[in-house]
Amino acid sequence: MKWWLIFVIGLGVAYTANFALWTLVKMGVFKTIYNQSPGPCRIIQVNGSEDIILLANGQALVSSGFRNAKPKDVVGNVPPRDGNIFLFDFNNPDSDLKKLSLLASHDFNRSAFNPHGISSWQDPDNNHTLLYVVNHLSDGDAIEVFEYL
Numbered sequence: 001m002k003w004w005l006i007f008v009i010g011l012g013v014a015y016t017a018n019f020a021l022w023t024l025v026k027m028g029v030f031k032t033i034y035n036q037s038p039g040p041c042r043i044i045q046v047n048g049s050e051d052i053i054l055l056a057n058g059q060a061l062v063s064s065g066f067r068n069a070k071p072k073d074v075v076g077n078v079p080p081r082d083g084n085i086f087l088f089d090f091n092n093p094d095s096d097l098k099k100l101s102l103l104a105s106h107d108f109n110r111s112a113f114n115p116h117g118i119s120s121w122q123d124p125d126n127n128h129t130l131l132y133v134v135n136h137l138s139d140g141d142a143i144e145v146f147e148y149l
Contacts, residue, residue, distance in 0.1 A: 053119060062097065063083075064085070065115060084113075085118070085146075115134070117134040129148040131146045131147070132145055
């Protein structure tokens, strides 16, 4: 047998083996999956939640009351929104959501509060947490800043 025929056959076998191994890896044959369960789940009722952030202390802040569409009543007025920020404590998962009191040092129209996205920043020096909330107002958007105590 000629040397080039052996080379071509060997190259074909190597290519086939490489393709088979690549296919098995992509199919996840060699992947280990661990079954982990975070615990029992339960439904928590909240009105139109859009965003949730987890704080370093194991608490989560949830924005609620967001409505993308602005429905109007029969007269054409936009009904007041019931926008809120709630607290959920993952350290005590059997507890319910707690409605936070929103106090602002600036001109804040509580009745027009329509929270969407939220984010936070914690000062490493004094552990004060600032909460930034995207508020969708009828005449535009605003970033509301609150201090979480």
